[in-house]
Amino acid sequence: MNKAQPHLHACLECDLLVNMPDAISHRTNVHCPRCNHSIAMGHNNAKQYVLATSFTALILMVVACTFSFISFSSNEQIRTINLLQTFTELYTQEYYFVAVLVFSFILLLPTLYLTSVCLIILSTFRGFEIVPSVGLGKLMSYILPWSMAEVFLIGVLVALIKVTSMADISLEPSFWAYVIFAPLFTHIVSVIDSHRLWDWIEQAGACSHG
Amino acid sequence: MHVHMVNSIKPKTAANSGLVNCLVCHQLAPIAATHCQRCNTALSSRVKNSVQISLSLLVTAILLYIPANIYPIMSTELLGKTTQSTIIGGIVLFLEHGSYFVAAVILIASVIVPIAKMFALAWLCYCATRADGIKQYELTQLYRVTEFIGKWSMVDVFVVAILVALIQLGEIMSIKVGFAATAFAVVVIMTMVSAHQFDTRILWDRVDQE
Structure with a gap:
């Protein structure tokens, strides 16, 4: 397990490493900056x-x-x-x-x-x-x-x-x-x-x- | 992490950082790991032989699309008279009856979507093996559309299933399934698995190498 970098994520569609934010605001998407793949969605x-x-x-x-x-x-x-x-x-x-x-x-x-x-x-x-x-x-x-x-x-x-x-x-x-x-x-x-x-x-x- | 520096010289991906992404639970592991620590799925940096597997399933789908169109998808028995209809024949019948909406839905779901999907997959496989410059972003978009529309082709099989269940009034009016329903269902499944096996990350690996 990657305890040292818990918020690092690799995009499923282009393999780019993305730093995940600690909190994602309600109903907003986190997209991959390179290929625009939707990685996560915030929900309260x-x-x-x-x-x-x-x-x-x-x-x-x-x-x-x-x-x-x-x-x-x-x-x-x-x-x-x-x-x-x-x-x-x-x-x-x-x-x-x-x-x-x-x-x-x-x-x-x-x-x-x-x-x-x-x-x-x-x-x-x-x-x-x-x-x-x-x-x-x-x-x-x-x-x-x-x-x-x-x-x-x-x-x-x-x-x-x-x-x-x-x-x-x-x-x-x-x-x-x-x-x-x-x-x-x-x-x-x-x-x-x-x-x-x-x-x-x-x-x-x-x-x-x- | 310089994740927002998309146009930097070398984008940092999981593969060139010595990491491998689990396709089931999306956790990163060291590239030497064989199984995911969290969900025990077998890990590999890219889907092995992705293009070959996609292509072979695609060819299977194309071959099965022939019997799916030649054989009747259902046969209607109306007052002792049996009429068999193929997918295309069904669409023509609806046009003659003036139900343009149903004709359009069946045409889109059973003819246009599967054919467009086959072309899209063939194009993706061709571009993935081509040596010179490709448009990663556009191809990834094409892949997303292909993956999204995949299951919508099943509409025709479901329509037949409902009609067969509903219209069973003995000799007055009854409907039986035809072999094309099986063939067409397999075509849809094959194209879905083919799209699923295609690894878009191999398109983006070119950016790394350039």
Whole structure:
């Protein structure tokens, strides 16, 4: 560990060494002076804010999975689907690979990401780790590029525009839960910068080991 | 540290200061270290064979983009009559029906974005191996755009997933997935991994050497 130079940071995109300021003011970004890569973002109350919004997002995800998603009626036939059927139907048509992808991208990975960040923040408060925080932090960095909640939302909107001309569509509670979940998830991701995240992980480790 | 002296003769980077940056937790370590002290990730100063890996994944993506466009992405059964539609065929169908917005979204997400991404990656790989002067800043910007738009191509796969789940009214109207959905999902994944494997720092190493 570099105890002598704790605030020295190498830019991920151009490798330039940057001296990190001790405090970054609320909602301002630190950019790399050479390639303009955004290195860190200041937030006055990040820990509580991220914990609260992640918890909200997890509740919304539970709501999105429990109620019905969209219902569709044509020629006096009605079909109502829930969120899970967007991939179980692919599975029954034997497109296992695409089914697993859709399940992971829209549901599993965003949920894992939010659960991990909640567990890390909780261990900094409570002084013991339920799951090792370092592992959770690594997991978060691997799954982040594959979380596609907002892309799925656009997909739903496009599909709806496509179907409205053929039949009557009614939007059910779980649809609205996902409509709030997707932008909220994107917002949470933008607040968690890796600097702060690894500070929390170090705090969590320090708490639990003495 | 003279980090703000961007135009000084030799910019101080992690590599020429005898340090190596961890790509997962962004902590600096001495260049001789094999694993990160904080998160135990294997360390290396630059991604090994970055250009070769990027290029090979890119070629895989280009090859798979052919079946993704030849095979039907879904087949619609309407009153016993089955029509199969490819990605391009779907766009033409929307244009004929007058839904220009949906046509535009699908065209951008499934045709323009993947092709633009492939060209951008090929250009980045070419510039990284070229000997003479390159524009680091512009290329880094191009890389950022490429990485950002990557997952948005998945929109088409999600649209198919929702339509397949929703429109299942037996013989009146039902939709089945086609092989192109799998091929297209793999194309998107390959281009995403390809972009992820590309190391922009090798572009900036030229500034060091000049």
